[in-house]
Amino acid sequence: MQRRILELIEGASSIAISGHTSPDGDALGSVLGLGLSLMKFFPNKDIALLLADDDPVPRIYRFMEGSDRLVPASAYTGNPDLFISVDVPVVERLNNSAEVLRRSAHVVCFDHHPAREEFAELSLRRVEAAACAMIIDRFLDNCGIVARDGVATCLLCGLVTDTGRFQYQNADAAAFHAASRLVAHGADPARVALEVYQSMRVEFLHLKSIVMGRIKTVAHGRVAYSYAYQSDLEACGVTSDECDGLVDVVRSVMGVEVCLFLKGIEGDTKVRGNLRSKGDLNVSEIAAAFGGGGHPAAAGFSNNGTILETLTVALPMLAELVGEDPASVTVEL
Missing domain, CATH: 3.90.1640.10 (inorganic pyrophosphatase (n-terminal core))
Known part of the structure:
Protein backbone atom coordinates (compact mmCIF):
# COMPACT_ATOMS: atom_id res chain seq x y z
CA MET A 1 0.00 0.00 0.00
CA GLN A 198 0.20 28.75 27.28
CA SER A 199 -0.68 31.72 25.06
CA MET A 200 -4.38 32.25 25.75
CA ARG A 201 -5.82 35.70 25.21
CA VAL A 202 -7.51 37.38 28.18
CA GLU A 203 -10.70 37.52 26.12
CA PHE A 204 -10.67 33.73 25.78
CA LEU A 205 -10.14 33.29 29.52
CA HIS A 206 -13.22 35.42 30.14
CA LEU A 207 -15.23 33.11 27.87
CA LYS A 208 -13.72 30.09 29.60
CA SER A 209 -14.95 31.42 32.95
CA ILE A 210 -18.48 31.69 31.49
CA VAL A 211 -18.33 28.10 30.27
CA MET A 212 -17.04 26.92 33.64
CA GLY A 213 -19.87 28.74 35.41
CA ARG A 214 -22.45 26.92 33.29
CA ILE A 215 -21.17 23.38 33.87
CA LYS A 216 -23.91 21.07 35.07
CA THR A 217 -24.16 17.33 35.59
CA VAL A 218 -26.89 14.76 35.07
CA ALA A 219 -27.12 10.98 35.49
CA HIS A 220 -25.90 11.12 39.10
CA GLY A 221 -22.85 13.17 38.17
CA ARG A 222 -21.66 10.81 35.46
CA VAL A 223 -22.47 13.16 32.55
CA ALA A 224 -21.36 16.80 32.41
CA TYR A 225 -22.23 19.51 29.93
CA SER A 226 -21.76 23.18 29.24
CA TYR A 227 -22.22 25.57 26.35
CA ALA A 228 -21.44 28.96 24.83
CA TYR A 229 -23.77 31.04 22.72
CA GLN A 230 -22.48 32.85 19.68
CA SER A 231 -23.39 36.03 21.52
CA ASP A 232 -20.99 35.00 24.32
CA LEU A 233 -18.14 34.75 21.83
CA GLU A 234 -19.03 38.13 20.37
CA ALA A 235 -19.34 39.79 23.79
CA CYS A 236 -15.96 38.42 24.88
CA GLY A 237 -14.28 39.16 21.55
CA VAL A 238 -13.40 35.52 20.92
CA THR A 239 -13.33 33.81 17.52
CA SER A 240 -14.91 30.41 16.95
CA ASP A 241 -11.57 28.71 16.24
CA GLU A 242 -10.31 29.54 19.74
CA CYS A 243 -12.90 27.31 21.40
CA ASP A 244 -11.37 23.89 20.71
CA GLY A 245 -10.10 23.32 24.24
CA LEU A 246 -13.29 24.24 26.09
CA VAL A 247 -14.59 20.67 26.06
CA ASP A 248 -11.64 19.65 28.23
CA VAL A 249 -12.79 22.11 30.90
CA VAL A 250 -16.04 20.15 31.09
CA ARG A 251 -14.20 16.83 30.92
CA SER A 252 -12.15 17.71 34.01
CA VAL A 253 -15.10 17.47 36.44
CA MET A 254 -14.49 14.79 39.08
CA GLY A 255 -16.65 11.70 38.70
CA VAL A 256 -17.72 12.50 35.15
CA GLU A 257 -17.43 9.66 32.62
CA VAL A 258 -18.62 11.44 29.47
CA CYS A 259 -19.15 15.10 28.66
CA LEU A 260 -20.58 17.44 26.04
CA PHE A 261 -19.74 21.01 25.08
CA LEU A 262 -21.94 22.93 22.65
CA LYS A 263 -21.09 26.12 20.77
CA GLY A 264 -23.76 28.15 19.04
CA ILE A 265 -23.17 29.18 15.42
CA GLU A 266 -25.08 30.99 12.71
CA GLY A 267 -26.96 33.18 15.12
CA ASP A 268 -27.39 30.28 17.58
CA THR A 269 -29.68 28.49 15.12
CA LYS A 270 -27.10 25.70 14.82
CA VAL A 271 -24.53 24.17 17.13
CA ARG A 272 -21.19 22.44 17.00
CA GLY A 273 -20.77 19.76 19.62
CA ASN A 274 -17.71 18.15 21.17
CA LEU A 275 -17.93 14.88 23.09
CA ARG A 276 -15.35 13.28 25.36
CA SER A 277 -15.12 10.04 27.31
CA LYS A 278 -12.75 9.34 30.18
CA GLY A 279 -12.97 5.56 29.95
CA ASP A 280 -14.10 2.83 27.60
CA LEU A 281 -17.49 4.34 26.71
CA ASN A 282 -17.83 5.12 23.00
CA VAL A 283 -19.08 8.68 22.45
CA SER A 284 -18.56 8.45 18.68
CA GLU A 285 -21.89 6.61 18.50
CA ILE A 286 -23.63 9.67 19.95
CA ALA A 287 -21.87 11.91 17.45
CA ALA A 288 -22.91 9.59 14.63
CA ALA A 289 -26.55 10.00 15.65
CA PHE A 290 -26.15 13.69 14.78
CA GLY A 291 -24.33 12.96 11.53
CA GLY A 292 -20.87 13.42 13.04
CA GLY A 293 -18.16 11.00 14.08
CA GLY A 294 -14.69 10.60 15.51
CA HIS A 295 -13.03 8.28 17.98
CA PRO A 296 -14.52 6.34 20.90
CA ALA A 297 -13.08 8.83 23.40
CA ALA A 298 -13.31 12.03 21.34
CA ALA A 299 -15.94 12.90 18.75
CA GLY A 300 -17.79 15.85 17.30
CA PHE A 301 -20.82 16.87 15.30
CA SER A 302 -22.85 19.76 13.93
CA ASN A 303 -26.60 20.03 14.41
CA ASN A 304 -29.37 22.15 12.95
CA GLY A 305 -31.01 23.29 16.15
CA THR A 306 -30.53 25.46 19.19
CA ILE A 307 -28.38 24.60 22.19
CA LEU A 308 -31.47 23.72 24.23
CA GLU A 309 -32.90 21.54 21.46
CA THR A 310 -29.61 19.70 21.05
CA LEU A 311 -29.17 19.13 24.78
CA THR A 312 -32.73 17.80 25.02
CA VAL A 313 -31.82 15.06 22.54
CA ALA A 314 -28.18 14.43 23.43
CA LEU A 315 -28.24 14.30 27.23
CA PRO A 316 -30.68 11.35 27.50
CA MET A 317 -28.50 9.49 24.99
CA LEU A 318 -25.42 10.16 27.12
CA ALA A 319 -27.26 9.13 30.27
CA GLU A 320 -28.20 5.84 28.64
CA LEU A 321 -24.60 5.38 27.51
CA VAL A 322 -23.39 5.48 31.14
CA GLY A 323 -26.14 3.09 32.22
CA GLU A 324 -28.58 5.59 33.74
CA ASP A 325 -32.27 6.10 33.00
CA PRO A 326 -32.56 8.60 30.12
CA ALA A 327 -36.05 9.59 31.31
CA SER A 328 -34.52 10.93 34.53
CA VAL A 329 -32.60 13.67 32.69
CA THR A 330 -33.73 17.25 33.18
CA VAL A 331 -32.07 19.84 30.96
CA GLU A 332 -31.11 23.07 32.68
CA LEU A 333 -29.55 26.16 31.12
Missing part, protein backbone atom coordinates in the same frame (compact mmCIF):
# COMPACT_ATOMS: atom_id res chain seq x y z
CA GLN A 2 2.66 2.53 1.00
CA ARG A 3 4.70 1.72 -2.10
CA ARG A 4 1.68 2.27 -4.32
CA ILE A 5 0.98 5.62 -2.63
CA LEU A 6 4.59 6.67 -3.17
CA GLU A 7 4.29 5.71 -6.83
CA LEU A 8 1.26 7.98 -7.21
CA ILE A 9 3.17 10.81 -5.54
CA GLU A 10 6.21 10.25 -7.74
CA GLY A 11 4.05 10.17 -10.86
CA ALA A 12 2.10 13.33 -10.08
CA SER A 13 3.17 16.75 -11.38
CA SER A 14 0.58 18.54 -9.27
CA ILE A 15 -0.61 17.58 -5.78
CA ALA A 16 -3.21 19.10 -3.46
CA ILE A 17 -3.29 18.19 0.23
CA SER A 18 -6.14 18.97 2.63
CA GLY A 19 -7.36 18.17 6.11
CA HIS A 20 -10.89 18.41 7.48
CA THR A 21 -13.20 21.34 8.06
CA SER A 22 -12.69 23.27 11.33
CA PRO A 23 -9.11 22.00 11.42
CA ASP A 24 -7.43 21.00 14.66
CA GLY A 25 -3.75 20.57 15.41
CA ASP A 26 -3.58 17.07 13.93
CA ALA A 27 -5.25 18.03 10.64
CA LEU A 28 -3.03 21.09 10.17
CA GLY A 29 0.11 19.43 11.49
CA SER A 30 -0.40 16.46 9.17
CA VAL A 31 -1.05 18.64 6.10
CA LEU A 32 2.04 20.73 6.83
CA GLY A 33 4.25 17.80 7.85
CA LEU A 34 3.44 15.84 4.71
CA GLY A 35 3.28 18.82 2.36
CA LEU A 36 6.52 20.48 3.42
CA SER A 37 8.35 17.15 3.39
CA LEU A 38 7.19 16.44 -0.16
CA MET A 39 8.10 19.97 -1.25
CA LYS A 40 11.66 19.47 -0.03
CA PHE A 41 11.99 15.98 -1.48
CA PHE A 42 10.27 16.82 -4.80
CA PRO A 43 11.11 20.50 -5.40
CA ASN A 44 9.84 20.47 -9.00
CA LYS A 45 6.32 19.38 -8.15
CA ASP A 46 3.43 21.83 -7.81
CA ILE A 47 2.14 21.12 -4.30
CA ALA A 48 -0.80 23.06 -2.85
CA LEU A 49 -1.68 23.01 0.86
CA LEU A 50 -5.39 23.59 1.26
CA LEU A 51 -7.78 24.70 3.99
CA ALA A 52 -11.19 23.08 3.77
CA ASP A 53 -12.86 26.33 4.90
CA ASP A 54 -12.54 29.99 4.03
CA ASP A 55 -11.60 30.82 7.62
CA PRO A 56 -7.97 31.66 8.44
CA VAL A 57 -5.63 29.26 10.23
CA PRO A 58 -6.56 29.24 13.94
CA ARG A 59 -4.30 31.60 15.86
CA ILE A 60 -2.75 28.96 18.11
CA TYR A 61 -1.51 26.99 15.10
CA ARG A 62 -0.01 29.83 13.08
CA PHE A 63 3.39 29.22 14.66
CA MET A 64 3.83 26.06 12.62
CA GLU A 65 6.27 26.20 9.75
CA GLY A 66 4.49 26.68 6.44
CA SER A 67 1.17 27.82 7.93
CA ASP A 68 1.37 30.90 5.70
CA ARG A 69 1.32 28.57 2.66
CA LEU A 70 -2.14 27.23 3.47
CA VAL A 71 -4.79 28.58 1.09
CA PRO A 72 -8.58 28.17 1.07
CA ALA A 73 -9.69 25.36 -1.22
CA SER A 74 -12.33 27.68 -2.67
CA ALA A 75 -9.53 29.83 -4.09
CA TYR A 76 -7.65 26.89 -5.64
CA THR A 77 -8.56 26.46 -9.30
CA GLY A 78 -6.23 23.63 -10.28
CA ASN A 79 -7.06 20.11 -11.42
CA PRO A 80 -4.36 18.18 -9.58
CA ASP A 81 -2.95 14.86 -10.65
CA LEU A 82 -3.22 13.73 -7.04
CA PHE A 83 -5.38 14.79 -4.12
CA ILE A 84 -4.26 13.70 -0.64
CA SER A 85 -6.74 13.77 2.21
CA VAL A 86 -5.39 13.66 5.77
CA ASP A 87 -7.28 13.10 9.03
CA VAL A 88 -10.63 12.87 7.18
CA PRO A 89 -12.95 9.84 7.48
CA VAL A 90 -15.72 11.00 5.11
CA VAL A 91 -15.80 13.27 2.06
CA GLU A 92 -18.33 15.58 3.72
CA ARG A 93 -15.69 16.59 6.28
CA LEU A 94 -13.56 17.99 3.45
CA ASN A 95 -16.06 20.79 2.91
CA ASN A 96 -14.74 23.02 0.07
CA SER A 97 -11.82 20.69 -0.55
CA ALA A 98 -14.26 18.01 -1.69
CA GLU A 99 -14.67 19.86 -4.97
CA VAL A 100 -10.90 19.74 -5.53
CA LEU A 101 -10.99 16.02 -4.80
CA ARG A 102 -13.62 15.58 -7.50
CA ARG A 103 -11.41 17.40 -10.03
CA SER A 104 -8.38 15.22 -9.24
CA ALA A 105 -7.10 12.32 -11.31
CA HIS A 106 -6.17 10.23 -8.26
CA VAL A 107 -7.08 10.33 -4.56
CA VAL A 108 -5.10 9.07 -1.56
CA CYS A 109 -6.18 9.13 2.09
CA PHE A 110 -4.14 9.06 5.31
CA ASP A 111 -6.35 8.74 8.38
CA HIS A 112 -6.79 7.23 11.84
CA HIS A 113 -10.58 7.50 12.14
CA PRO A 114 -12.92 4.57 11.54
CA ALA A 115 -14.66 4.95 8.17
CA ARG A 116 -18.02 3.63 7.03
CA GLU A 117 -16.59 3.30 3.52
CA GLU A 118 -13.43 4.34 1.71
CA PHE A 119 -13.64 7.31 -0.65
CA ALA A 120 -10.04 7.26 -1.87
CA GLU A 121 -8.33 5.13 -4.50
CA LEU A 122 -5.74 4.19 -1.87
CA SER A 123 -6.26 4.59 1.88
CA LEU A 124 -3.64 4.21 4.57
CA ARG A 125 -5.96 3.93 7.57
CA ARG A 126 -4.61 3.04 10.99
CA VAL A 127 -7.39 3.39 13.57
CA GLU A 128 -5.03 2.32 16.33
CA ALA A 129 -2.83 5.37 15.75
CA ALA A 130 -3.27 8.14 18.31
CA ALA A 131 -2.94 10.80 15.61
CA CYS A 132 -2.83 11.03 11.85
CA ALA A 133 0.54 12.73 12.29
CA MET A 134 1.94 9.38 13.44
CA ILE A 135 0.83 7.75 10.19
CA ILE A 136 2.39 10.56 8.16
CA ASP A 137 5.66 10.36 10.08
CA ARG A 138 5.91 6.59 9.61
CA PHE A 139 5.02 6.82 5.93
CA LEU A 140 7.68 9.46 5.31
CA ASP A 141 10.27 7.43 7.20
CA ASN A 142 9.45 4.31 5.19
CA CYS A 143 9.95 6.37 2.02
CA GLY A 144 13.36 7.53 3.18
CA ILE A 145 12.13 11.04 4.00
CA VAL A 146 12.91 12.31 7.50
CA ALA A 147 10.85 15.20 8.89
CA ARG A 148 13.22 17.46 10.80
CA ASP A 149 13.12 20.60 12.94
CA GLY A 150 10.15 22.80 12.05
CA VAL A 151 8.49 20.12 9.95
CA ALA A 152 8.89 17.60 12.78
CA THR A 153 7.35 20.18 15.11
CA CYS A 154 4.26 20.29 12.88
CA LEU A 155 3.84 16.53 13.26
CA LEU A 156 4.52 16.68 16.99
CA CYS A 157 1.82 19.34 17.33
CA GLY A 158 -0.64 16.93 15.73
CA LEU A 159 0.34 14.18 18.14
CA VAL A 160 0.31 16.39 21.24
CA THR A 161 -3.09 17.89 20.51
CA ASP A 162 -4.83 14.64 19.54
CA THR A 163 -3.64 12.95 22.74
CA GLY A 164 -4.63 15.92 24.90
CA ARG A 165 -1.00 16.47 25.89
CA PHE A 166 -0.67 12.69 26.35
CA GLN A 167 -3.53 12.62 28.87
CA TYR A 168 -6.16 10.79 26.76
CA GLN A 169 -6.61 7.03 26.59
CA ASN A 170 -4.97 6.93 23.16
CA ALA A 171 -1.60 8.01 24.60
CA ASP A 172 -0.09 4.55 24.30
CA ALA A 173 3.49 3.35 23.98
CA ALA A 174 3.45 3.89 20.22
CA ALA A 175 2.45 7.54 20.71
CA PHE A 176 5.30 8.17 23.14
CA HIS A 177 7.71 6.38 20.83
CA ALA A 178 6.61 8.55 17.90
CA ALA A 179 7.02 11.68 20.01
CA SER A 180 10.50 10.58 21.01
CA ARG A 181 11.46 10.06 17.36
CA LEU A 182 10.17 13.48 16.36
CA VAL A 183 11.98 15.24 19.21
CA ALA A 184 15.16 13.38 18.28
CA HIS A 185 14.75 14.83 14.78
CA GLY A 186 14.47 18.39 16.08
CA ALA A 187 10.79 18.83 17.01
CA ASP A 188 10.32 21.44 19.74
CA PRO A 189 7.80 20.29 22.38
CA ALA A 190 8.27 23.43 24.47
CA ARG A 191 7.24 25.58 21.48
CA VAL A 192 4.13 23.48 20.95
CA ALA A 193 3.20 23.78 24.63
CA LEU A 194 3.82 27.54 24.65
CA GLU A 195 1.88 28.36 21.50
CA VAL A 196 -1.05 25.97 21.88
CA TYR A 197 -1.60 25.84 25.64
